Amino acid sequence: MTQQGVRWTADRVLALAPDTASREAGGRLGAAGPWSGAGRSDEGAVWGLCGGSGSEPYRTVVDVADPSGPAYRCSCPSRRSPCKHALGLLLLWAGGDGAVPRAEAPEWAERWLAGRRGSAERERTADSPDSPGPPSGSADPEAARRRAERRAERVTAGAAELEQRLADLLRGGLAAAERSGDGLWEETAARMVDAQAPGLAARVRELGALPGTGPDWPVRLLEECALLHLLGRGWLHRERLPEGLAATVRSRIGLPASADGPPVRDRWLVLAQYDTADARLTTRRIWLYGTDSRRTALLISYGAAGRAPEIALPVGLALDAELSAYPGAGQPRAALGERFAPPAPTAARPPGTTTARAVARYGEALCDDPWLDSVPVTLDRVVPVPDGDGWQLADADGDTALPVVPSARSRPGLWRLVALSGGAPVTVFGECGHRGFTPLAAWPEGADEVVSLC
Structure with a gap:
């Protein structure tokens, strides 16, 4: 399960997926069921036969x-490339449960590997200092540059086509979106x-889910169309953007990126950990x-084919x-590097702010990332109070409040927060966005121990 001494994880495999559909389809094939004859070699090859709709695997x-x-x-x-079968095979291999044992490669796999490595050896020979060709190391960067240029051209053509489709939608009227x-x-x-x-594909699918979902769906559809239009225009004119915003556009478009920021060593307090899942993929977020x-950072990891994401950290410990950090202006996402000691208790907690300042902070973050759903915020001295059919977090020392997002109202964590408060002020960490506030953790007045609300 290692390459050059580095263990492969589900995150690393899924990062190779060319699109969301391939990622989800590969996740479904990451279990042993559809595979036979799977094996691996000490030289870094993995192979297998995957049953499909045809007569031959x-x-x-x-x-x-x-x-x-x-x-x-x-x-x-x-x-x-990679296809869903290659992704599924790599997920099976990375799982480390013995489903891909060491073995001798079958003839069809050995033939391809020998041809590929023979070509690689010839390229290395041609690149040697004694050859009349280009200097060593110049071929791979040039090939990577050409691949990046070809992909950028395809994305540009897609963004231009999407602009035309959005214009056609608005020209025909939003009512037509419900009838279509x-x-x-799905075709778009x-x-x-x-x-x-x-x-872009994920945001289009989100648009398709809006028509007919309530009396205000045309307003929400128009808002999302505007954000999608802004993203498309951002890509088409990315050379005019500041580097941080251009990196954010590339990330929102779906281009792969690596966490290339300088490593920051710190004692990182684990504020919250929660999973969102569908039938194919589990996504874990850790704040x-x-x-x-005094930085707030977000770790994201994935688990495919029913597996739990690999990273799990104890809430409340440091x-x-x-x-x-990953690239992009104002992006909180980061990658976990070297760990120097086991998690340990700490009395530290993030500084709190008011509900009014939390909303202002979200507004400021939108300047760096207009497509941002929410920002991490710690609210100081707030009281959960009912508000008609919902709840809100009201400043104990002021006259402002933040609504709790509707999706959190039926979760046990909200009632845990209400019981924890008992009508008294509490400190609450969560995500503040245009839908409201999602509480994720809390501290009672004067207490150091965090209570998870996830």
Whole structure:
């Protein structure tokens, strides 16, 4: 389960997916059920046979030993690379449950591996100082640059097509969106997947879910269309944007990025951890607060095919570790690096603010990322009070309040917060956005121990 001494995880595998659909389909194939004849070699090859709709299983082989990145070969007709079978095989291999044992490669896999590595050896020879070709190391960066340019061209064509489709939608009137059903949206999303812009495809699918979902759906649809238009225009004119905002646009479009920020070592207080899941994928979000750097950071990990995400941290304890930030202006997401000690208790907590300042902070964050749903905020001395059919968090020392998001009203965590408060002020950490506030953790007045509300 390692390549060059680094253990592969489900996160690392899913980061290879060319689009959301491939990621989800690969996640479904990450269990042993559809696979037979799976094996791996000490030289960094993984192979297997995956049952599909045809009479013959698909032959899938992955070479993970290439320093420039994995290479894939599959007998399926998909034009995506990696295809869902390659992703599923890598997830099975990364699971480490013995489903992919060491074995001798079958003839069909060995033939491809030998041909590929023979070509790689010839390229290295051609790149040697004694050869008349270009200097060593120049081929791979140039190939990567050409691949990036081709993908950028496809994304640009997709963004331009999406602009035209949004214009057609508004020209015909939003009422037509309800009559057209899901077909129009799915077809548009598929076009964005073909353009290798999974972020655009996901937002199109979200648009398709809005028509007919309440009396104010036309307003929400228009708002989301405006944000999608803004994202498309941001990509088409990305060279005019500040670098931080351009990186945010690339991330929202769905282009892969690595956590290349300088490592920051700190004692990171684990504020909250919660999962969201569907039938194919579990996404785990962990909020951390640096007691020295006073930074709030977000870890995201994935679990495919019913597996729990790999990263799990105890809420309320502090972790001595390094984090590296992902690119993008104002982005809180980071990657967990080296850990220096086990999690330990701490009396530290993030500084709190008022509900009015929390809303202002979200507004300021939108300048860096207009597509941001929420920001992490700690509210100081607030009281949960009923508000008609819902709840709100009211400042104990002021006259402002924040509504609790409707989705949190039926969760046990809200009632745990109400019981914890008992009508007295509490400190609450959560996510503040345009839908309201989602409480995730709380401290009673004068207490140091955090109470999870997830």
